[in-house]
Amino acid sequence: MSHDGPEAQGARPVRGARRPIQDALPIDTARALVLADVVPVTRVERVTLTDACGRVAASDIVSAIDVPPFDRAAMDGYAVIAADTRGATNDDPRTLTRVDTVYTGDTPRRAITQGQCADIATGAPMPEGADAVVMVEHTEAAHTERDGNLVKVFVPVEPGQHVGRQGADIGQGATVVARGAHLSPARVGALAATGIADVDVFEKPRVAILSTGNEVVDPGTPLLPGRIYDINRFTLDAIVRTHGGEPFALPTAPDALEELTATLADAVAQADLVVFSGGSSVGERDLILDVLRARGEIVFHGLAVKPGKPTAFARVDGKPVLGMPGYPTSCLSNAYILLVPLLRRMAQLPDWQPRTRRLPLARRIVSTTGRHQFYTVRVADGRAEPAFKASGDITSMAAADGYIEIPADTNSIDADTLVDVTLF
């Protein structure tokens, strides 16, 4: 693990101005601290039904209409007065006179009286007077000229049989979707049924993303000597979008006290949640913890996880601030551990249930760090192939389909062991 950088550093004595990282917290403890006192975003915006999927209802949504809006046939057949079919059998059918045909989308032209029926299609409104539908399979229509309007009924029906009653599904005034409900495709459909064209949802949490470091420049710009392209801003942006947040990037902050202070103030003013990467290790120029300490409260700093130890959580003006490691793979895995659960709670989305696959490990892995480890793997030929190079390495990320977790007390996992791969 020679390329492991600050990751491998513990709370050992450091020279002069350097700050020790606190005792590293187990991830479960850290996650509990991050998820304590979450303030969900309750600002409301109105979106069209088409844009509502994946959002969260901001109020109880009540139906202004009955669904179905009218009594309707639930079968193709004949609308009848149930009493007229009493005692009907194959050998002793009842004969009714067809007086109307009602298609879906139609309105019936006339009421049904004793001895009469109307040909009716599934979904068509029941004629007045009729109280049941006889399925077409249980009838026989006359085919002769003379008997053209006569229909034989071979089974009796009960009142209400094969009829969808007005309001039986959703009554006018009923709550279709409750405040806080996650608008799945199914619920979007249910809202459409009530005729609603747009809906109040909670705004997405605004997430300020901030890359720190003098060396970081934006992709698409020339790379001067000593500089590297910003990675974490893009990883974090993608994760935030995927999990219901509205990301916005702050200008990359140089490692200087005044700039960082101003940038953080900006971020906290504009955002519901601030995520920065870099600047939380023990380097001489890692000033961001000083800024956080001066402006708010540091809840923890240092996570018992590999990679990703130099991770911090703070509150500034009541807003959560997550400090991610600068190393891309560490930033990524900690985003899944801490940022995703926090963001989803703020967005009032259901907890994330990552997709997983249980696969045999292709090669033995040795892990003697004594920390909970996130180890990237590639899925190939039905096996989990280790993809991890080093926590600073991008290749681990590009090649990986997901990761496995190795508990702190596990030193190695043999080839062919079944492991649970969390897919990206």
Add this chain to the structure above:
Amino acid sequence: MSHDGPEAQGARPVRGARRPIQDALPIDTARALVLADVVPVTRVERVTLTDACGRVAASDIVSAIDVPPFDRAAMDGYAVIAADTRGATNDDPRTLTRVDTVYTGDTPRRAITQGQCADIATGAPMPEGADAVVMVEHTEAAHTERDGNLVKVFVPVEPGQHVGRQGADIGQGATVVARGAHLSPARVGALAATGIADVDVFEKPRVAILSTGNEVVDPGTPLLPGRIYDINRFTLDAIVRTHGGEPFALPTAPDALEELTATLADAVAQADLVVFSGGSSVGERDLILDVLRARGEIVFHGLAVKPGKPTAFARVDGKPVLGMPGYPTSCLSNAYILLVPLLRRMAQLPDWQPRTRRLPLARRIVSTTGRHQFYTVRVADGRAEPAFKASGDITSMAAADGYIEIPADTNSIDADTLVDVTLF
């Protein structure tokens, strides 16, 4: 199941002009037919890196630069010539002269020669001449005026130790992401590392969504007598968006031969995939199968699943056409069974792995239909609560958090049985 409508109809004799539904296909057979000969969408569009997450790379993406772009320190410490540290111990340290300080983002001002070192931060470029980094923990800097530039080194380092070599992570010309790779947040980050600002991805499949039926009107418009609001267009739209498609709605088609023929021709011309709902049951006005038969080939019609039997799959001008049941819950579950797998293959996305939860069933369910059944449930108090009313009912959808599957040969499931809930 008295409100079950056409769902409950089999291939029984029907009167005159009505068409029988074919023998119903098992869902696995139907899915295999739908997934045979899928033609993925290979049109290409260019998106910014920020919009690339969730998309599929349309070409191999090759790095134009080395990553890291230069030899850099992987630790805070001193850049040294490894040979100068040979044999160093706590009792017998080597003493070097500090001649420079290199911060991240800097360029070193001078080369290191024998006996010299440079203070260096993690990520900073290695000075010329230096070939290793001694971790700061293994050194002691003098604090007196006289010895101000002297640094004691207590451990030896090997050449290359604690150095991230130029190109060691990604070499210039290396393929970072292969054509067809799903752009996860991790891969988006890897692309950012190479300085790419936008990327070629496959276009999303264009999915034409078509509601048929004289009775169907759009939400947000007044509801005339005999009419109901369109539900399936919204459910299908939401599912298509969620699974990587670009939905567009065609005007609701009345049940008339010429209109349906024209609408289908339009849909096939504009879309990669056509999904319609309604019009595939045995009603007198269900003409769409005639239209499909006239314009293309019907692969199957009739699915051994409850709800959702009146489901059809056709190919018209080589384009897949899925005919969904008109009943909303049936349309929804069949969209998950058939549309989602097909769409994801066309989009070249990884197969969908739905989120699931294994929960005890809150109440006994009876299912004696002899068909594979999709049964909506609500998750409450850690139990799966039946939410299914009838296949025409919206309430099943609004209340449901997901569904369980009941095999054709299972007649009942007892309360407290553990069931696998597929979450919406």
